[in-house]
Amino acid sequence: PRQLYGWALGSPHAHARILAIDTRRAERLAGIKAIITGNDTGGRKYGHTPDMADQYPLAVGKVRFIGEPVAAVAAVDEDTAQEALELISVEYEALPAVFDPREAIRPGAPQVHDVECNVSRTFKEHFGDVGQGFRDSFYQRTDVFTTQPLAVCAMEPHASMASFGTEGNLTVWASTQSPFRLRRYLSGVLGLEEGLVRVIKPTVGGGFCGKTGLFSTDFCSALLSMRAGRPVKMTLNREEVFTTCGGRMPMTIELKTGVKRDGRLVAMEARVTADNGAYNRGSATPMILAGSLMHLPYRLPNVRYTGYLVYTNNPPTGVQRGAGNPQIRFAIEGQLDSIAEELGLDPMGVRRLNALHPGDVTANRFQIRSCALDECIEQACESHRWKERRGRLGEGQGIGLACGDHSVSGRTGPHDSSQALVKLDHNGTATVLTGAADIGQGSDTTLCQIAAEELGLHLNKVHIIAADTALTPLDLGTFGSRVTVIAGNAVKAAAEDARCQLFETVADRLEARIEDLEARDGRVYVKGTPGKSVSFSDAVSETLARGKAVLGRGVYDPPTEKSDPILGGNSSPNYTFGAQVAEVEVDMETGQVEVIGMTVAQDVGFAINPMGAEGQLEGSLSNGLGQARWEDLVRHEGAILNPSFLDYKMPTALDMPRMTTILVESMDPEGP
Secondary structure, eight states: OOOEEEEEEEOSOSSEEEEEEEOHHHHTSTTEEEEEEGGGSTTOOBOSSGGGOOBOSSOOSEEOSTTOEEEEEEESSHHHHHHHHHHOEEEEEEOOOOOOHHHHTSTTOOOSSSSGGGEEEEEEEEESOHHHHHHTOSEEEEEEEEOOOEEOOOSSOOEEEEEEOTTSOEEEEEOOSOHHHHHHHHHHHHTOOGGGEEEEOOOOSOOTTTTSSOOHHHHHHHHHHHHHSSOEEEEOOHHHHHHHSOEEOOEEEEEEEEEOTTOOEEEEEEEEEEEEETSOTTTHHHHHHHHHGGGOSBOOSEEEEEEEEEEOSSOOOBOOTTTTHHHHHHHHHHHHHHHHHHHTOOHHHHHHHHBOOTTOBOTTOOBOSOOOHHHHHHHHHHHTTHHHHTTOSOTTEEEEEEEEEEESSOOOSSOOOEEEEEEEOTTSOEEEEEOOOOSSSOHHHHHHHHHHHHHTOOGGGEEEEESBTTTSOOBOOSOTTOIIIIIHHHHHHHHHHHHHHHHHHHHHHHTOOGGGEEEETTEEEETTEEEEEEEHHHHHHHHHHTTOOOEEEEEEOOSOOOOBTTTBOOOSSOEEEEEEEEEEEEOTTTOOEEEEEEEEEEEOSSOSSHHHHHHHHHHHHHHHHHHHHTOOOOEETTEESOOSTTTSOOOOGGGOOEEEEEEEOOOOTTOO
C-alpha cells in the first residue's frame, strides 16, 4: 500500500567531474515524492571489505563509468519517475578516460582513482622454488591467454523494495544472494544501527554470484523510502543490469609452465592483469582465487602468481560463477594441451599423471581429504571412447579434455560458519530456519532433505523459513559452493539436537535408553525391537504437553584457517574436482564450429540431491559453452554496445549439445 516507484539517473560520460546538479524542475513535477543525489549519501563509501571500499552509492564529485547513478527519484508511478529524470540537470566537465588495463598502468595514463598506475591492488603468491623448478624442467612453455568480459544474465533483474517504519526501522526485500551481508552494507552506508535493518530474500530468479553485494536499487530504494515516508520499489531494466551490475572479469594471463619429459608438472608462473572497471565491487575474490586455485587439481610443487587489479573507466566487473577460476583454468588447460602435443603425449595421460589424490597437501597447504579426479577423468573419457577414437576421427573432428576444481567457501575472517534452527510442532512436522539463500540452485530442498533424514520424517513433513535477517540465524551468504556443506552441516546438527530433545521424553515411555532409540519412517523405535515404537507426532505432542519446546540448534564452522599469500593455509573444508570431454566438428572451409556432445564427470562428495546436482552440472556446461563460443560483452570507449538478450548471445536449449552427467561420489569426511 502507498508504494512509490524509484528510478535512477545514470551518467552519459565515462569520466567526468560533476560541477552541479539541479533538481528544482523535477521537484515541482506532480507525483514526485523524493529526490536524492550524491550529497545525500553522507560521504560513506562501501566495498566488499573496508580496505576495498571505493564507491559512493550515488556519485560524489566525479563519475567514472557510463551509467553510474548520480541521482534518484521516487514517484507515484514509473512514467512520472522517468519524466522527472529528464528534468534533472547535471553539469559535467569531461575528463580523459582509459579503457584498456594495459594502457591504464602506463605512466601518464588518466587516473581513475588517486592510486599509482591505476592499480587498485596487487596480489602475490609464491610457494616452493619456482626458479629451480624451471631449471629442473625438461620442457618450458610460455603463452598469453585473454578472456572477454561477460554478463551474468540472471533472468530476474536486480530489484529491491524498501519500507522505512515510523519506529526508525528499515525493511528491505531484495533480489540478493547474501541478505546478512546486504544488511551490513545498508547499515554502513545509511548510518543506521544494524539491528534496525531487516533484509528479506523472497524467491530470486538466479544470481550466479552477480547479486552478492550492494547495488543502487538497494541503497536508493531505502534512502528514498526514508525521505518519502512510503515504501519504494526499484527494478533495473535489462540495459541497466548489463551496464551497472558487473559480470565476469576479463583477464590477460601470461602463463609459463615447466614439465619433465613424461609431462609431470614441475613449476608454474602466472602474471594476471585484470580489468577491474571503475570500482572494486567484489573483484578481490576472482583475483585471489585465480592464484590460490592454481594449486588444484594437479600436483604442482612450485608456483608463483602475481595479479594486478587495474582500474579503468569501463563499467565495474567482478564476480561470476567460479569467480576467477574459469579464467585461470582456461589458460592452464589450454597450455597443458599444447605441452602434450609438443612432447607427443596423450592429454588424458598427462592429466592422470599429475592428478591430486586423497591425502595430498598442496604447496599452499590445501589439505586434500577426498579427491576422485582420476576416476572423473577415466569415466568422462570412457563415455566418448577416448583411447579408441582420439586422433582417428575424420577431418575437422576432434575430442577435447579439460579438468577443473573449486573450493567450498573459503575462510576470509574469524569464522566461516552457518547457523540453523529446527523446530518441531504438534502435528509432527519440522521447520528449518536458515539464513542461507536459495537463488534457484535448490538449496531449500537439500536442507530439508538433510533435516528429514536426521529426524526420520518424509520430506513433505519438513518446511523451511530462509534468508530473513529478522527471523533466521546468521549465514554468510550463497556463494563459493558453500551452502550444502556449511549450511547443510549446521542443519544436520540442529536436527540432531532436536531429535535428542525428543528422545529424552520418549525414552521413559518406551522404557529404553536414549542411545537405543532411532527415528525413521515417521516413528521413534527401540533399535532391534520394531514392535516397540511411538509415532513422531505423538512424541512431539507429549513433549510439548510437558511444557518443553523442541528447538534444535546447530552451528557449523569448518576446520579451516585463513590462507596467507606467503604461508598458505587450508582455507576450505573440502574441494571439488571434475573432468569434461567435448566432441567437436569444425567446417574446415568456413570455420563453423558445432559441439556434438559433452560429458562432465564431477566429484561431488555425496550427492544428497542427485537430480539437483545434475542440473548444476548441465548449467555449468551451458555457462562454459556460452563463454567459449558466443558470449562477449562488447564495449567501446566505456559504452556497452549489446546490453540486451537480443544482442548478447548466450546459448538457449536449442543450442545445447547432447549432455551426459556423471556423479562421482568420494564421500568427503566433512560431509554432510
